[in-house]
Amino acid sequence: METERVYRDGTDALGDTQAALAELHRKLDMLTAQVNYLSEQAQAAERERQSRAELMHDLTPVLNDAFRLAVEQLAEVQDDVQLPDLVRLLKRLARNRRNIERLLDQLESLADLADSVMPIGDQAFARAADVLAELERKGYFTFLKGGLRILDNVVTSFGEEDVKQLGDNIVLILRTVKEMTQPEVMNFLRNTVTLTEQEASEPVDISYRALLAQMRDPNVRRGLALTMRMLSNVGAQAAAPGAG
Numbered sequence: 001m002e003t004e005r006v007y008r009d010g011t012d013a014l015g016d017t018q019a020a021l022a023e024l025h026r027k028l029d030m031l032t033a034q035v036n037y038l039s040e041q042a043q044a045a046e047r048e049r050q051s052r053a054e055l056m057h058d059l060t061p062v063l064n065d066a067f068r069l070a071v072e073q074l075a076e077v078q079d080d081v082q083l084p085d086l087v088r089l090l091k092r093l094a095r096n097r098r099n100i101e102r103l104l105d106q107l108e109s110l111a112d113l114a115d116s117v118m119p120i121g122d123q124a125f126a127r128a129a130d131v132l133a134e135l136e137r138k139g140y141f142t143f144l145k146g147g148l149r150i151l152d153n154v155v156t157s158f159g160e161e162d163v164k165q166l167g168d169n170i171v172l173i174l175r176t177v178k179e180m181t182q183p184e185v186m187n188f189l190r191n192t193v194t195l196t197e198q199e200a201s202e203p204v205d206i207s208y209r210a211l212l213a214q215m216r217d218p219n220v221r222r223g224l225a226l227t228m229r230m231l232s233n234v235g236a237q238a239a240a241p242g243a244g
Contacts, residue, residue: 093100135141158166166173179185214220
């Protein structure tokens, strides 16, 4: 019995020792993790300090130049601009910060819109250039140039009274032009001019015998009759009251 008690006590002591060793290992692991964390934090802080030092080293010459330039520029305008003016301007800029930000947002929107519209504008410009080139090839601009020259001659040839009379009679002129441009009238004039050009190249016998011989031609007599009728109408128009 005594032996069993001693064995049990030894077993318990061994178990306590193992538990203590396990707790010690756990605390050592925690301590190691904390040390590693503190070491990483220290390294990060050192890197940040070095970055700040490098930044200050790089910015110091720039800041010195900026300060020197600002002093020189302010010295040039010190008679026109005082410190209270600058303070007032800075305060106004601070108060209108939202308006300035809104304006910048609108400028960015306009820039985005310009980027979106630019391809469309390029396509429209290319299309317009093609259309203008086609019009130039067909002679529209040459015709327009000639039309402007004709219009210039018309404008310089008529006075104020002529323009007034033209305005009073424009309806009558347009009606006359409309009647003269009827298809049958235009065909008649064209045929007459064509036949006249053809007959002008032929020899003409103007003797009385030849003229009397032509009088036997029904077409000649019909032409003379129409000519006499037309002359009669012209004479009647000339003799009418208010004519001329």
